[in-house]
Amino acid sequence: AQSVxxxxxxxxxxxxxxxxxxxxxxxxxxxxxxxxxQSPGQGLQLLxxxxxxxxxxxxxxxxxxxxxxxxxxxxxxxxxxxxxxxxEYFCAVGIRGSYIPTFGRGxxxxxxx
Amino acid sequence: ExxxxxxxxxxxxxxxxxxxxxxxxxxxxxxFYWYRQILGQKVEFLVSxxxxxxxxxxxxxxxxxxxxxPDGSNFTLKIRSTKLEDSAMYFCASSRGQGRDGANVLTFxxxxxxxxx
Numbered sequence: 122a123q124s125v126x127x128x129x130x131x132x133x134x135x136x137x138x139x140x141x142x143x144x145x146x147x148x149x150x151x152x153x154x155x156x157x158x159q160s161p162g163q164g165l166q167l168l169x170x171x172x173x174x175x176x177x178x179x180x181x182x183x184x185x186x187x188x189x190x191x192x193x194x195x196x197x198x199x200x201x202x203x204x205x206x207x208x209e210y211f212c213a214v215g216i217r218g219s220y221i222p223t224f225g226r227g228x229x230x231x232x233x234x
Numbered sequence: 235e236x237x238x239x240x241x242x243x244x245x246x247x248x249x250x251x252x253x254x255x256x257x258x259x260x261x262x263x264x265x266f267y268w269y270r271q272i273l274g275q276k277v278e279f280l281v282s283x284x285x286x287x288x289x290x291x292x293x294x295x296x297x298x299x300x301x302x303x304p305d306g307s308n309f310t311l312k313i314r315s316t317k318l319e320d321s322a323m324y325f326c327a328s329s330r331g332q333g334r335d336g337a338n339v340l341t342f343x344x345x346x347x348x349x350x351x
Contacts, residue, residue, distance in 0.1 A: 130274075153337045164238060165277075165325065165342035172337045211277060220265055220331065220338045221290055224277035 123148040123214050127225035134202050135233045142197040142228050144212030153215035154195040155222060156186055160208045168210075171195065182206070207232040236260040240326050240343035248351055250315050255346045257309045257326030266309045267327040267340060268301065270294070277325065283309065284331075316350045323347050 124147045134140055146152060153172050157165040169180025176188040186197045195212060209229050215222040239258045247253050259266050268280040281291040283301055300312045309328075313320055324347075327340040 125276075155339075157342070162243075162344060164240075164344040165327075167339060167341070170337065170339065213277075215338060220282060220284075220329070221267075221279055222338070222340065223279065224269070226274070226276040227271075 123152060123216050123223050125212050125214050125223055125225035127210075127212055127228050129228045130226070131229045131231060133231040133233060136204050137201050140197075140199045140202045140206070140230070142210050142212075142230070144195045144197065144225060145193050146195065146212075146214045147193065148214060148216060150217070151190070153217070153222070154186070154188060155213040155215070156180065156184070156195075156197050157211045157213060157224075158182075158208050159211065159227075165211060168197070202230075202232055204232045204234065206230060236341075238326055238328055238341050238343035240324075240346050242346055243344065244347045244349070246349045246351065247316055249318060253313045253316055253320075253348060255311045255313075255324050255326075255348070257311075257343055258307055259309055259326070259328030260341055261307070262330070263328035263341070264331050265289075265329045265338070266301075266303070267329075268311045269325040269327065269342075270322040271325070271345075272319075272322045280311070280324075313348075316348075318350050321348055321350045 126145045156168040171188045209227045211227045212225045213222040266283040271277045281295045282289045323345045326343045329340045
């Protein structure tokens with residue numbers, strides 16, 4: 122079965138600084154990969170997804186993620202963080218032929234002014 | 235933009251009581267899901283529902299849990315006799331199913347926080 126690891130429970134950055142949230146997955150073939158964000162009181166919102174093709178994918182709110190097969194990673198990046206980016210970020214992996222994505226435990230992003 | 239709505243946003247109940255969590259999925263979606271997140275832990279899959287029946291369920295989804303779509307719009311999760319360890323955030327989601335590229339993209343609600351005392 123596939124699994125997802127988000128090694129950082131909390132990340133603190135200053136507003137304007139760059140951000141990288143880590144995600145590693147375990148699966149024998151190429152998975153589908155997702156990043157979701159949950160702001161307080163909101164549902165999980167899809168930021169971006171990777172299915173195939175270009176390994177660098179662009180998402181909403183200025184986020185991007187890069188699929189690295191050799192490292193089994195799908196790290197989320199943003200060059201300059203805004204205070205409104207403070208939220209919980211979830212990485213998820215889906216396998217071809219299954220309807221059920223598997224989620225990581227989430228990384229809580231704290232943004233200092 | 236269409237959204238998945240969940241009620242209640244927070245429910246406090248006594249151990250042993252029955253709880254029903256409600257969800258209104260996106261209207262043209264065909265697949266429905268419940269996930270939960272115990273505080274500090276992973277978002278865990280509970281159950282998926284398609285064509286008026288359970289299509290997949292996890293080990294967590296035991297006899298204490300049930301789902302139904304009573305009226306074609308609401309999708310409910312019932313916990314028959316709550317335990318302390320059922321305290322969690324419960325997320326409902328819906329999807330159209332696999333697209334041409336084979337991927338299934340879920341749209342989630344804001345969650346229902348259940349506290350069992």
